[in-house]
Structures are given as structure tokens and as C-alpha cells.
Amino acid sequence: MDVVAQAPGVFFREWLRRGAGERRDIGRAADLLAVLDLPAPDTPVLAVVGSKGKGTCATYASATLAASGARVVTVTSPGVRGPRDRIRLSGNAIGASDLARLADQLDEAVRHLPPPRSGYLSPSGLFLAAGALYARDQGADLLVLEAGMGGRGDEVSLFDPAAVALTTVFGEHLGVLGDTVGQIAEEKAGAAGPGTRASVHGPLEAGVEAAAHAALAARTGGGVRPERLEPGEAGAPDSLLPEGLGRSAAELGYASARRLLAVLGRAQPEPERLRRVLASVRLPGRLSHHVLDRPADRSVAPGPHPSPGPHHSAGTGPTELIVDSAIERAGVAAALEHARRRWGGPDHVLVCLPDHKDVSGAVDALAGERVTAAELPDAHLTFSAELPADWVRVRAEEVTPDLLTHLGRRVLVLGTVYFTGRVLEAIGADTDSLFTP
Known part of the structure; x- marks a missing residue:
């Protein structure tokens, strides 16, 4: 499977042409969103960041939100089998024609930007933009966006999420996102912004947790109290959670979705429907x-x-x-x-x-x-x-x-x-x- 060959050219074009040492250009990504009139202020965002378990967290969060009756668009990075399933509406991957149409919209918007200088539009950021476009086209109520890499330096931060879910953090990308695990946690928690109203994370080591909390306070002006979720504390039906290390990420997705609904004043899922939707969750891979x-x-x-x-x-x-x-x-x-x-x-x-x-x-x-x-x-x-x-x-x-x-x-x-x-x-x-x- 060649995911680059499967995707329309705009998603990987600048990444493939990048020079040695070049990194994603967040400023240019912000300009692209502005051309597209994104983010849409009436579509609140749950951002999922962390080192591992983001896809599981995003899936269970989306399922919980869908069980509440909301139309949910989810963007994950990377997809399960290819580019189509990076973007989903209520759990279902978009069609090839929809992906092609979104690529054409992105292509047209990129033409309004100056040529790249010392950075590139990243594939994960372009898929986030495409997902937001699709949510607007489909009249979605909520967006669940999985960060590609990082948080403050990832395009997901440009969406000023209403809620942030932080999964486990470990030393992957040392020297890229930070020189210590604490610095990596600080970078990831930095996905929050002025509009963030809830932040939930699982157990973190003391120094790592302190760094994540400091980043949240800096990004939100101290207006958001970070919530630490202990195993089993979310109240999710135990028999409907996955086995293995993914269980904690699934709990986090469930809990962060309910917190998002609470801060938005939206109704929580009816218990029987919630149980039915969670029982239907499949996690390929x-x-x-x-x-x-x-x-x-x-x-x-x-x-x-x-x-x-x-x-x-x-x-x-x-x-x-x-x-x-x-x-x-x-x-x-x-x-x-x-x-x-x-x-x-x-x-x-x-x-x-x-x-x-x-x-x-x-x-x-x-x-x-x-x-x-x-x-x-x-x-x-x-x-x-x-x-x-x-x-x-x-x-x-x-x-x-x-x-x-x-x-x-x-x-x-x-x-x-x-x-x-x-x-x-x-x-x-x-x-x-x-x-x-």
C-alpha cells in the first residue's frame, strides 16, 4: 500500500519537495485556513494529542459524541488503510469522490498563497483542513481532530479546540519536539488555546504532568483546570472497552467527549444508545x-x-x-x-x-x-x-x-x-x- 500514491497530490506535494532540515510551516497553514474561512466558529473541536493511543482515543470520543445524537467528523493521522479513512463522518470513511473534491478545494486555496520559502504544508495539516471543510459541507455539529505530531507546533492548535485530550507521553521524537519527556508533554499540551474550556489526561509522571499543566495554563491564561483521569474513573461500561494498553486511551476518549458535551451545554448520551454505539466500535490495527x-x-x-x-x-x-x-x-x-x-x-x-x-x-x-x-x-x-x-x-x-x-x-x-x-x-x-x- 502506497498511501502517498493513493492520495490526491495536494496532500503530499510540498512534503515530497521539502529540503533537508525543513519543517512544517504553521504560519503558512494558518494562512491557508484563513483563505478557506476556517476554522468554522460554530463547529467546536475536540483535539487529541499525545505519544500513543490517539487513534483509539479519537474513535471512542467520536462514538460517544455520536451516541449523543451529534453529527461528528473525525480526522485521524495516519489513516488505517489509506487516505480515505483519515476523514470520517459518524465513523464512516469518506468516499474517493469526496476526497478528490476536497483536494480540489485545497488546491485552489493553496494557489492564493505565496510560494513556500523555508517550510512546507504538512500532509497531516492538510487532512485536518480537508476534514474541517467536509464538516462544514456536511453540516457536522462537532469535530474530533487527532494531531499529527506535537501540539503547539501542530496544525491542530490552529483550531483553538474547545477541549483537549492528552494521551500517554513518552520519549518518541526526542530532539524534535523537545529534549526531555517533560518538554514533549509541554509541547503536546500546548495544543490548547484561548477558547479551550476543558482538558483531560490520563496518569502522567509527576514532572511530565507538571510540564503539561504549565503549558495549559500558559495557553489558556490559567482559566482551565486540567483533569487527571485515573483508570476506571470515567464510568465507561467496562465490558465495552478494548483490551490491552488501548483501554486507557478509550476511557480518555469517552471522558473527554462527555466533558466537551458538558462545557457546550449539550445533552449527554442516553445510556442504552451509548451502550449500543460503544458495543459496535471496531479498531482495526x-x-x-x-x-x-x-x-x-x-x-x-x-x-x-x-x-x-x-x-x-x-x-x-x-x-x-x-x-x-x-x-x-x-x-x-x-x-x-x-x-x-x-x-x-x-x-x-x-x-x-x-x-x-x-x-x-x-x-x-x-x-x-x-x-x-x-x-x-x-x-x-x-x-x-x-x-x-x-x-x-x-x-x-x-x-x-x-x-x-x-x-x-x-x-x-x-x-x-x-x-x-x-x-x-x-x-x-x-x-x-x-x-x-
């Missing part, structure tokens, strides 16, 4: 389960391939997959534990971790497992980290249903959202609808 048929005559293309796991046989029978976008030690360990509870353990683990992820932590967590490491073709990603000698390396484009079924009957797939999206694309997983309002 987040401990999601899939089944592949494995015919006896299926062969694998010539070339070096990983050795099958202990449950593999030449006979017919399905291959089960658990797909999870885990990118660091704790997430990998949690996904393994889930696979052990479900299966007794995986036959094989297929993982994709570029150098800027927690490669050493993932290697430690996967000790003793049969592992194949996939490498994405994206030029901005590197895969030079030393891996265990018994790990097999493959290119991401080699990951096909044939290869997956060759690995065994029980395969755990881990890695970046772009990679898990490729796998979901390869197996034809249904990702068009995340919940039923």
Missing part, C-alpha cells in the same frame, strides 16, 4: 483479529522466507492474525500477552520498527519468539538498527497473504500504523466503518 483461509495448494513465491511456526502444516485450515500498532516495549509486551491469553502464544511475530521507534525495547520484549522484521520503502525512514541474528528481514511489499499464511496458524503483526495498514490492505480487512451511530 489495534489488537484486531483476522482470519485468512490457507488452502493446501497455496505456495509462496520463490525467495528467502521465514521458517513456519510450530502450528503450521501443509493441510487446509485458517491462519489467524492479531494486528496491533505497537511501537515500543510496553505495547509489544502487552500485545504478546494478549496473544498468549488468546492462543497460548503466536507461531510467529511479524514486526516493522523504523530506527526512530523503540527498537531495542521491542527486541527485548520479543526474546524467544520467531520473528520476521519488515522494512518500509519510505525514503524518510531508516532501518539500520542491529537485530537478533535469527530474525529474518523482508521488504514490506513482500508481505502478502501467502507470506502471512506461510508463517503459521497464529501470527502476531506489530509495528507502525503505516505498516499495519499495509497488512490490513493486503488481507482485505474492512476498515470503512469504525462504529454504528
Whole structure:
């Protein structure tokens, strides 16, 4: 799956032409929004920021808001399988024709801007703008916007969100967003603005929490009291929350949505409808389960391939997959534990971790497992980290249903959202609808 090739050119055009060391140009993005007459003052925004769990948080927040009767447009970064599902109305991905129309509107607006000088319009920021356009076109009541990277320095801050949900914060993007985890938290919490009226976060380390609170106070003039959500405190129906590390992000999404409704004076969801909508939530790529048929005559293309796991046989029978976008030690360990509870353990683990992820932590967590490491073709990603000698390396484009079924009957797939999206694309997983309002 080539997400750049799938998207209309305007979304990635300037990013592809960027020079060495160039970063997103937030000022130019603000000018673009002004040309588009955005943000719309009558469409309040819930911004989701953090290091991990943003997609789960945004999905559960959107489902909770939809259960209240609101028409909700959600923008996530990146999409599950491709550019279409970055923008959703009440859980459903927009159509290709809608995406093309939005791209044309963006293209026309960009023509009114001066040429880029020392920065670029980022893909994630352009998708936020497209989502806001779509919300206006569809008469949406509320917007849920997931930050691409950061907070104060991300285009999501230009929407002056009414509420901010801050998920977990760890050391990803050290040296880019900040030199310490505290500085990263400060940057992410800085997505708040003068119009922010609520801010909710989960448990954070003391110094990290203090930095996030200081950033919130600075951005809102001290007018917003940050709310810390402890596990189980949100009151969400426990049986309707996902397993693993995503549970806390789902709780945060539920709680932040209810806080947004409260500060806006909108009615809370009716309990029975809320239960029905939350029960319909699907999270492809987040401990999601899939089944592949494995015919006896299926062969694998010539070339070096990983050795099958202990449950593999030449006979017919399905291959089960658990797909999870885990990118660091704790997430990998949690996904393994889930696979052990479900299966007794995986036959094989297929993982994709570029150098800027927690490669050493993932290697430690996967000790003793049969592992194949996939490498994405994206030029901005590197895969030079030393891996265990018994790990097999493959290119991401080699990951096909044939290869997956060759690995065994029980395969755990881990890695970046772009990679898990490729796998979901390869197996034809249904990702068009995340919940039923």
C-alpha cells in the first residue's frame, strides 16, 4: 500500500519537495485556513494529542459524541488503510469522490498563497483542513481532530479546540519536539488555546504532568483546570472497552467527549444508545483479529522466507492474525500477552520498527519468539538498527497473504500504523466503518 500514491497530490506535494532540515510551516497553514474561512466558529473541536493511543482515543470520543445524537467528523493521522479513512463522518470513511473534491478545494486555496520559502504544508495539516471543510459541507455539529505530531507546533492548535485530550507521553521524537519527556508533554499540551474550556489526561509522571499543566495554563491564561483521569474513573461500561494498553486511551476518549458535551451545554448520551454505539466500535490495527483461509495448494513465491511456526502444516485450515500498532516495549509486551491469553502464544511475530521507534525495547520484549522484521520503502525512514541474528528481514511489499499464511496458524503483526495498514490492505480487512451511530 502506497498511501502517498493513493492520495490526491495536494496532500503530499510540498512534503515530497521539502529540503533537508525543513519543517512544517504553521504560519503558512494558518494562512491557508484563513483563505478557506476556517476554522468554522460554530463547529467546536475536540483535539487529541499525545505519544500513543490517539487513534483509539479519537474513535471512542467520536462514538460517544455520536451516541449523543451529534453529527461528528473525525480526522485521524495516519489513516488505517489509506487516505480515505483519515476523514470520517459518524465513523464512516469518506468516499474517493469526496476526497478528490476536497483536494480540489485545497488546491485552489493553496494557489492564493505565496510560494513556500523555508517550510512546507504538512500532509497531516492538510487532512485536518480537508476534514474541517467536509464538516462544514456536511453540516457536522462537532469535530474530533487527532494531531499529527506535537501540539503547539501542530496544525491542530490552529483550531483553538474547545477541549483537549492528552494521551500517554513518552520519549518518541526526542530532539524534535523537545529534549526531555517533560518538554514533549509541554509541547503536546500546548495544543490548547484561548477558547479551550476543558482538558483531560490520563496518569502522567509527576514532572511530565507538571510540564503539561504549565503549558495549559500558559495557553489558556490559567482559566482551565486540567483533569487527571485515573483508570476506571470515567464510568465507561467496562465490558465495552478494548483490551490491552488501548483501554486507557478509550476511557480518555469517552471522558473527554462527555466533558466537551458538558462545557457546550449539550445533552449527554442516553445510556442504552451509548451502550449500543460503544458495543459496535471496531479498531482495526489495534489488537484486531483476522482470519485468512490457507488452502493446501497455496505456495509462496520463490525467495528467502521465514521458517513456519510450530502450528503450521501443509493441510487446509485458517491462519489467524492479531494486528496491533505497537511501537515500543510496553505495547509489544502487552500485545504478546494478549496473544498468549488468546492462543497460548503466536507461531510467529511479524514486526516493522523504523530506527526512530523503540527498537531495542521491542527486541527485548520479543526474546524467544520467531520473528520476521519488515522494512518500509519510505525514503524518510531508516532501518539500520542491529537485530537478533535469527530474525529474518523482508521488504514490506513482500508481505502478502501467502507470506502471512506461510508463517503459521497464529501470527502476531506489530509495528507502525503505516505498516499495519499495509497488512490490513493486503488481507482485505474492512476498515470503512469504525462504529454504528
